[in-house]
Amino acid sequence: MSDERKTAGPDGVLAAEYVLGVLPHAERQAFAARLENDPVLQEEVRFWSEKLSPLASEVEPAEPPATVLGSVESRLFGSAAGKAGWWSSLAFWRGLAVASLAALVVVAVYAVNLPGTAPSKPAFVAEIAGESGAVTLIALYEPDTGLLKLNRTEGAPLTGRDFELWLIGGGDNPISLGVLPAANRTEITVPETMRGRFAGAVLAVSDEPEGGSPTGQPTGAVLATGAVAEI
Amino acid sequence: MGPRVSAKMNTPEEINELIARVALGDRDAFRRLYRATSAKLFGICLRILRDRGEAEDALQEVYVKIWQNAKSYATDRYSPMSWLIAIARNHAIDRIRAKRPAAADIDDAIDVSDGALDPEQAAVARSESHRIDNCLDELEEMRANAVRGAYLDGYSYLELAERHGVPLNTMRTWLRRSLIKLKECLER
Secondary structure (H helix, E strand, O other): OHHHHHHHHHHHHHHHHHHHOOOOHHHHHHHHHHHHOOHHHHHHHHHHHHHHHHHHHHOOOOOOOOHHHHHHHHHHHHHHHHHHHHHOOHHHHHHHHOOOHHHHHHHHHHHHOOOOOOOOOOOEEEEEEOOOOOOEEEEEEEOOOOEEEEEEEEOOOOOOEEEEEEEEOOOOOOEEEEEOOOOOEEEEEOOHHHHHHOOOOEEEEEEEEOOOOOOOOOOOOEEEEEEOEEO | OOOOOOOOOOOHHHHHHHHHHHHOOOHHHHHHHHHHHHHHHHHHHHHHHOOHHHHHHHHHHHHHHHHHHHHHHHHHOOOHHHHHHHHHHHHHHHHHHHHOOOOOOHHHOOOOOOOOOOHHHHHHHHHHHHHHHHHHHOOOHHHHHHHHHHHHHOOOHHHHHHHHOOOHHHHHHHHHHHHHHHHHHHHO
């Protein structure tokens, strides 16, 4: 066809075939390799991509699963985002909850020792669990930020009841760290006055009326406890 | 999660600015770009790959590429959505061609096009598609359909030939001629 050479040229048509996507795999790869360093081909491909893209308005948008963005970010941004990825993964923490506290310490050390954030103070971890395992939480306290991060891997309060978290140091009475929110994963800002009390302490979760203990001390059953380990 | 398909669309200028920020390594902009565009690109991957798991994997790769290639966006001189759509389609098609190089299992195609556009979307679609639609109208209907099928559903020459009941070489000749005509029309 004479008009083929005149108007588009074989490469012009090939570029259109490439953009459409009709080429067999090997031919497609060969074209893509040429495209890398060929500005004329790149321009042809741009032309077709621009001109055909309005056709995509016929495609119905579809909401992707919420996990995709997290996966992309952890792949692109490495351990910092990766930490957020597994920190928020319930499956990960459930798996860990049945492992030993030693394993927990290893993981927590990794979580705290992020690149560029050399820890200046030791951090603390605890696995807060009941005897039956019906209520289990993983806790990580970062003294640098005063944040106590919690992942509840098992158990939820009954309707009209709340879980309340307590810090018990030495022979002192339990001090409330507050009612746990409904979300499995949460962060509590520890009050200044309590930040020095984690070493050697125990964390506990009790069953309380909605809104928390009316007395300032645990009133319901203590469902889970865990010794705080320094890392 | 509420309805967002018909939520206020970001303008091309906004998408353009987000990509430019992503090129500078702005992670927040990347997240916003994802929120603004992922449903569209996921729809594209889903339609071509016809498998949810595959489309999810593809979407991940697509956004990794968007982050990595954002620096060349300015010099590529694409309009923002065309650039994003090209990355998504290229990856989805690479994936399906690599997976089934000679595949022709056309019958398992899912019709994902039955969800009707709302009037506003349809109006936008009409005005944007005006030119390509007019040019496709100048082709024989069957050939125009082959172009649409390739673009939207990722059909290979082999699949198009089977769908249209013609030999592979005939299909390729038809489509190449159609593309030359299309280009003449689009350049007018």
